[in-house]
Every structure is written in C-alpha cells, then in structure tokens.
Amino acid sequence: xxxxxxxxxxxxxxxxxxxxxxxxxxxxxxxxxxxxxxxxxxxxxxxxxxxxxxxxxxxxxxxxxxxxxxxxxxxxxxxxxxxxxxxxxxxxxxxxxxxxxxxxxxxxxxxxxxxxxxxxxxxxxxxxxxxxxxxxxxxxxxxxxxxxxxxxxxxxxxxxxxxxxxxxxxxxxxxxxxxxxxxxxxxxxxxxxxxxxxxxxxxxxxxxxxxxxxxxxxxxxxxxxxxxxxxxxxxxxxxxxxxxxxxxxxxxxxxxxxxxxxxxxxxxxxxxxxxxxxxxxxxxxxxxxxxxxxxxxxxxxxxxxxxxxxxxxxxxxxxxxxxxxxxxxxxxxxxxxxxxxxxxxxxxxxxxxxxxxxxxxxxxxxxxxxxxxxxxxxxxxxxxxxxxxxxxxxxxxxxxxxxxxxxxxxxxxxxxxxxxxxxxxxxxxxxxxxxxxxxxxxxxxxxxxxxxxxxxxxxxxxxxxxxxxxxxxxxxxxxxxxxxxxxxxxxxxxxxxxxxxxxxxxxxxxxxxxxxxxxxxxxxxxxxxxxxxxxxxxxxxxxxxxxxxxxxxxxxxxxxxxxxx
Numbered sequence: 368x369x370x371x372x373x374x375x376x377x378x379x380x381x382x383x384x385x386x387x388x389x390x391x392x393x394x395x396x397x398x399x400x401x402x403x404x405x406x407x408x409x410x411x412x413x414x415x416x417x418x419x420x421x422x423x424x425x426x427x428x429x430x431x432x433x434x435x436x437x438x439x440x441x442x443x444x445x446x447x448x449x450x451x452x453x454x455x456x457x458x459x460x461x462x463x464x465x466x467x468x469x470x471x472x473x474x475x476x477x478x479x480x481x482x483x484x485x486x487x488x489x490x491x492x493x494x495x496x497x498x499x500x501x502x503x504x505x506x507x508x509x510x511x512x513x514x515x516x517x518x519x520x521x522x523x524x525x526x527x528x529x530x531x532x533x534x535x536x537x538x539x540x541x542x543x544x545x546x547x548x549x550x551x552x553x554x555x556x557x558x559x560x561x562x563x564x565x566x567x568x569x570x571x572x573x574x575x576x577x578x579x580x581x582x583x584x585x586x587x588x589x590x591x592x593x594x595x596x597x598x599x600x601x602x603x604x605x606x607x608x609x610x611x612x613x614x615x616x617x618x619x620x621x622x623x624x625x626x627x628x629x630x631x632x633x634x635x636x637x638x639x640x641x642x643x644x645x646x647x648x649x650x651x652x653x654x655x656x657x658x659x660x661x662x663x664x665x666x667x668x669x670x671x672x673x674x675x676x677x678x679x680x681x682x683x684x685x686x687x688x689x690x691x692x693x694x695x696x697x698x699x700x701x702x703x704x705x706x707x708x709x710x711x712x713x714x715x716x717x718x719x720x721x722x723x724x725x726x727x728x729x730x731x732x733x734x735x736x737x738x739x740x741x742x743x744x745x746x747x748x749x750x751x752x753x754x755x756x757x758x759x760x761x762x763x764x765x766x767x768x769x770x771x772x773x774x775x776x777x778x779x780x781x782x783x784x785x786x787x788x789x790x791x792x793x794x795x796x797x798x799x800x801x802x803x804x805x806x807x808x809x810x811x812x813x814x815x816x817x818x819x820x821x822x823x824x825x826x827x828x829x830x831x832x833x834x835x836x837x838x839x840x841x842x843x844x845x846x847x848x849x850x851x852x853x854x855x856x857x858x859x860x861x862x863x864x865x866x867x868x869x870x871x872x873x874x875x876x877x878x879x880x881x882x883x884x885x886x887x888x889x890x891x892x893x894x895x896x897x898x899x900x901x902x903x904x905x906x907x908x909x910x911x912x913x914x915x916x917x918x919x920x921x922x923x924x925x926x927x928x929x930x931x932x
Contacts, residue, residue, distance in 0.1 A: 403447025522581070686770070
C-alpha cells in the first residue's frame, strides 16, 4: 500500500478524547487453559495440552497434570472445549489504523470485500455521500479496484464528474498507489495541463495532449492524500477504535504501521500511554522521520504497547496498478509501449545512499519492492551497505517481495534479508496477474514462499491492511492453498505447509520485528498474547482453513475481544 499521513491524522484528537481502553475483564492472577490443542510455535513446534498464565506472562507449558498442579485450587480455568490455542497473530506489514478508515470514507471496494461492480455503483456511492456533505467540502472514497470493475479501467475525471458539481471528490485505488479526481478536485489542487510530473510519479493525460485525465500515480497523489485523509478529531478516534476492534476480532495482538509520519508516531504513542490502544503496535518511521532521529531532532520513548521498528522506504509501486518495476515488460502493457516495465519510485543511487546511511547508523531497514527490477535495486543497496559497514543480524526486509526470482532468493539467503510476502495477492488478484499483468509463468512464481523455505530463508506473510482486510486466517489459507478467486491454483509448487504459514504470522513475524524474546510463541516468560480459534488449522481440510473463526483474543493475559456466539 502507498504510505503516508494517509490513514489518520490523529495528533490533535488526543486532548479531546478522555476515554479509557475497553478491555474486557481482569480475572485472578493465575489462569489455566486446557481442553484443546495448544500450538506453541516454539523451536520444535510442540503441541501441548495446557498452559498457565500468571499476570501478563506465560508461566508454564505442558501436560494437564503439570499445569493444573502449578495452578492449584485458586487458578481460573478455561476449558477450550476442543478449540485450538495459539500465539496471537503478529502483523508483519500493514498500515494500522488504516483498517478503521472505512468508518469515515466512502467504501468503494468490489466483491468479495464490498459490492461496487461498475462506475454507476461507484458514482452512486459518491453522490449519496456528497448529498450529506456541505457544499465545497471534500468527499473521499477508497478501495476502488480497476481490475474488478466492469469497465476494467480507472475512472477519469469525466466519469466521476457525474457524482457532484459542488464538491471536490478524490477516490483512492485499493492498491493505495493511484487516485482519481473529479474536475473540481483537480482545480482545487492546482493540477492542470502545465503541472509537471513529480519525480517518482505520473499525472495521466488525455490522449494527444497535456490535460490531466484525473488519474494520479505514486508521488503525484501524495499531496492529495495528505490533504484529504486528515479526519476530524472525532473521526480520528472512531478510526482508531474501529481499527483496534477489527484487528482484535481477527486475532491480531501486535499491529504494525508500515510507514509512520512524525504526526502518527506522536499521536499513536500518546494513544498507547493513555490506554487507548487495546493491542500492541510496531511503527516503521518514514525516511523523513528517520533523518530527524539521526540528526537528534526527534526522539520517541517506547512503551509496553508502542515502539518504533525498521525505517521504511518505498522503492516501486503496485503491479496491478502498472507501477511495479519489472525486469521484463508487463504481459499486457497498459498503453502503446510493448516494452513497458513500470518505474522506480526512487533512483538506484538515492536508494543506495539512504540504505547505506541508515544501515551505518545501526537501523533496521524495510524497503517496499514488488517488481523484480526493484528487488534488484534493493538487494544491491543492502549488499553495498553490508560491505561498506559490516554488522551482524540486521534483518533488513523486502516488503511484498512479490516477483522475487530464484537468483534473488539466493542473494537474500546469503545477505540474511527477510522477504515479507503479500500472499493474499494469489487470492485477490491472482487471476488478473495470470491473464493480464504477468502472464502464466511469472504469475505462478508470485510470493515464492516455498522456494524461500527450501533455501532456509526465514520469511513472513502479511495482509497489508487496509489494501485487503486484516484476515490472518485467510492469509494462512492463501499461503497454504494459493487458490485464486476463480479457484485456480496459482503456482502449486509455491504452496507451504500449515505450520510454516502459522509460523509466518506468529514467531517468524515476531522475529522480523526483533520481538522473538517476548512474543510469537507460547513459552514460559513470554507475554500472554493468545488467540483461541474455533478449530485446529492442522486438522481441517486445507481448503477450509479460511473458514475457521476467532473465538477470543487475549492481550497480556486479559481478554481483549470475544465472539458473541
């Protein structure tokens, strides 16, 4: 997803909100969970009968007799009733609290996420919101998917002008890498035929001229996002609350903000200190913030719930948006150029300079790279930095790593680089990758988790919420089955086992964040961040894994969310 202030401008709301976190129940100091399989995700992938929790930590793991003896007569006992207990899911990459943005913007997603099927549906949704909005105020929609709309393209200013004559309107693509504006919004933003394309971005033009057609790519849309995704104080609180609810309902105990501005860092830090976050959060600062940290101009004091992680750089765009940077042309190019390969967001030299600077300072670095040409640039930068400034165990991350080639996996193994795969792409866009963007051969290699595992590479998988909903169970099922929306198995040789997929959203995600000593597995001394599932993912048919439900989510030994039924 395209990052930025983008999801929520929350800083000015905290003084206005005097609310405590809604976390259910506290219970006695000792709790015993028994009566169902306990998947520890430890180094041996042990499955045990019970665990004991004392306060916010796991105290004992083992058979029922051992754990019951530890608990004594006064311990609270939770009968799992045959349901499975696992470590809470850990988000390896996403944009918290972006999943809560649906509480304030117009939802323009297509099935199966929502129900917008064509431009008429899209315009009707925008017109309905405009009619409830004061004249002259911006109307913002998110999540339209040009690959799923009946028209098979992005809406232009002329398509969108039907929605309103009195409101500037901007709609953001589901990838987060493109936006479409109506004529009034272009005018309000000062974008016209004389506006140059920014570096790393593109203002699409009408055929045969310079007049903008309303579609903005990559860096061209950044000022628009910064302007329109700035909710009011009350809306900001609603976004945070709704995002927290959705994550907990999905079994997520550690969320992640994959490109945090200084405003977000300060705001979400205060949210944690004031008890407004019922889950844990790792924030990846954007380069501008990292530069201020290095210059001694900004600092952040971590808390038990909120801390900073890797510096996040964005090297290319989105394959389904035709802005991912490939080494070979797109299977069906977007225009008249049969050699079109997309483009980088930052130059090779600029990327190398940033990576070298942050690496030399001891920082972990995560770089967004979808296309294999972009991944070449990223690995070149990582390798040069390691050569110039040797250090151990940097755990630099290639985020998405979708088109990673076998030779690039070999380099990752040698360099100790962590690929974090956006494995849900095989479900949501796999059919289009096969038929349009990449062709059958390259699409079969997308998110090559099995090839990474065969090389001994420790990898993670993620949802990139709100690009797709925060659904770790569906994510695990997608990595195991690699079925597209049409039911086609995309690259069966890249399927991984259930346990490999579960590790990628628990202990391996914790390890990616340098949190493995405290999170990700059920072992004595670790935080009691747990999820109870309706069944054992190992015991159901692989194609039904996505049908499992979260029954309860526990953060620090306390129930943070329970299913109603």
